[in-house]
Each structure stands twice: as C-alpha cells, then as structure tokens.
Amino acid sequence: MALPIEETNLAHIGSTTDHALKALAASIDFHWSDAGTTPGLQIWRVENKRTDNDNPDFGIEAWPEEMYGQFHRGDSYIVLLTTKEEEGDGLLWDVFFWIGSESSQDEYGVAAYKANELDDLLGGSPVQHREIEGNESDEFVSCFPDGIRYLEGGVDSGFRKVGTNNTDYITRLYRIRKKPGHHPARCFEVPLKCSSLNDGDAFLLDAGDKIYTWFGSSVSAFERNKSASVAHNLHQNRLGHCDLILGVEDDNEEFWSALGGKGEIQPAVDDVEESEAEKKMYICSNESGKVTVKLVELSRDSLESNRVCLVDAGTNVYIWVGKESSKDEQQFAMMVVQRYLKALERDLTTCVTRVNEGCESRCKAFGKVF
The missing domain is CATH 3.40.20.10 (Severin)
Known part of the structure; x- marks a missing residue:
C-alpha cells in the first residue's frame, strides 16, 4: 500500500517546524560529554517549557540517580544503557526513549529527536527502543532491578x-x-x-x-x-x-x-490477555515524495540492505535498518513510528525496537520472529 506523505510525520521533515526544532536542539546548552563512555545507566528527562510569547523552549536535564526507576507520567525520558562486549573491550549501547501516558506530543518529538542525536553521537550502532508507560519491554525493565514506579504529573509536582x-x-x-x-x-x-x-x-x-x-x-x-x-x-x-x-x-x-476514611473496596479488575496478532513484514521507502509500504513475505530473505523494513510481531514492532538505506529513511524510522502504527492499525502502546543490519544478535527477540 502507498501512504501520502502528508499522512505521516515525513511531511514535517525539512519543514519550518522541523528546522525550528533542530535549531532549538542545537541552541540548547547541553552536551553528551560523558554519554556512553563507561558501562552503566544514564537517564535524561525532556523539559517542555514555553516562553512568555508561547515559543517552544525544549531541553534535556540529567535525571538524579536516586530517582532512577521512577518516571513521571507527564514526562518523557531518554535512557542509555552501556555494556561491555562479551568478547573484547568494546562498548555496546541501547538507547531507550520512554514516553509517559500524559506526556505531550512536543515532548515525544524532542525525545525521539534527541534519541537520534545520541544515536548519531555513538556512531549509529545502538539498538534503539521506544518504550510506553505500562507496556515496557523486558529489556527496559531489566535495567531497574528494584522495579519501576510511575509518578503522577510532571517532575515539577514531585x-x-x-x-x-x-x-x-x-x-x-x-x-x-x-x-x-x-x-x-x-x-x-x-x-x-x-x-x-x-x-x-x-x-x-x-x-x-x-x-x-x-x-x-x-x-x-x-x-x-x-x-x-x-x-x-x-x-x-x-x-x-x-x-x-x-x-x-x-x-x-x-x-x-x-485515604480519606475507610470505604467500600472495589472488586478485582479482570484483565483479558491480548491474542497474538498475525505477524507481518513490510519494506518501507520514501521515493517519489510518498512513503511506500510494501507487504512482503515474513522471512530473513526479504530483508533488503538498501531499505528500511518494518516487522509487525503483534505486541512488538521492529524496525530493521539496512546498511545501504538512505539517510532520510534511517531518520524517519523511529521518528514517525506512531504514524506507521496507526496506518497498520497497531496499538499505539506497542513497543518498538530499531535494529541495524549486522546488529541482529543484540536483539534476540527479533531473531525469534522469523
């Protein structure tokens, strides 16, 4: 199927809004000075401010270590996990951007943009994950041995x-x-x-x-x-x-x-396990000013080095980025994932993981899809 470019966030790439966001990000007095230099966990919170004239003034602030594992529902965060290679002295990175259920679209956009910026800083080799409050991947949850707590509102109410x-x-x-x-x-x-x-x-x-x-x-x-x-x-x-x-x-x-006094206790809430959706695979490109999404056979043989592939595995969606894909296709892979999920009628709380060609072994769940 072919989607008109205006139906995806690709329509904003190169637009005035896009350039303004990039200019704002570039003007922020923030540096990834020690990001990913040593094994461990680092977290930054997206700041969503506006000036008296209602102009956006976004930034990122380091999250205090004593607050690791605690996330405000009204905020978005970037989490960087740095680990050592099993063999050798090299470093491996996982970049997560976490979106609270009450986080604004502005914050989501900045989180995705800054996650890509950090990804570029680390040479484009990290595995990148989009995490949604309450539906986080096992990889994200494992970063916090003491568990995750969700706090109401934004950080200012903490x-x-x-x-x-x-x-x-x-x-x-x-x-x-x-x-x-x-x-x-x-x-x-x-x-x-x-x-x-x-x-x-x-x-x-x-x-x-x-x-x-x-x-x-x-x-x-x-x-x-x-x-x-x-x-x-x-x-x-x-x-x-x-x-x-x-x-x-x-x-x-x-x-x-x-609690304001003892009252009647509500009955247990029944949860229904979601049935596993049919697995599908698509080849994505943005040639001729339109985003083309082509359904292909779910097979490793369908992965094309000059394209970006979207693998819908039901509760998880994987974006596989070929080594020879265009820069535009690589950039829109995570930035417009919400639009793709909507177009493919997938739940917007679905976890999304971006895997680069050659790094498939870093994401074992992706290998199990085929």
Missing part, C-alpha cells in the same frame, strides 16, 4: 521543599499490578483515596515517615511479594528513617485516615 534543608515527601498511593502474560509487575501511582483500592491487587501507601502495604482479598502471591520488595527498597533508601507496616489491618486508623 516534591515540596520545606525551609532550606528538608524535603517533605508528598503522601502517595501506589497500585502494584501484574498484567497477564510474561510482563513483570508494575507500580502505578493512583489517586490518594480508598476508592482506588480493589480486591485483586496489592497497594503501597508512602506517607514519608511510614510505608504501608495493603492486599486485596484475591491478590496474587507475585503482587504481594512485589509490594513488599518495593516497600523494603524505599525503607532502605531512607536509611531506615521510617516505619514499615506490611499487611495493613482493618483497624489501622492512620492508614485509612490518609
């Missing part, structure tokens, strides 16, 4: 400063939930009220000086254990300067008071 030396933690309620299938449990911030509780999940109340866990009547052992693990990690991070109450009883007045 903490209240009291005086000059103290931080007053905002009381937060988290829902620990394991989605069907192989996905690990996630820790979502939910409204601070009793009606947020349900019988099917575990919950954690972080009141700063006290950390509580509460379990629904039909909670799974996995969710119960995960909530205890998160609570212990919080306790340890505060050097034990808080009380830990695991398994709140019905008569714990402080717990229920923090």
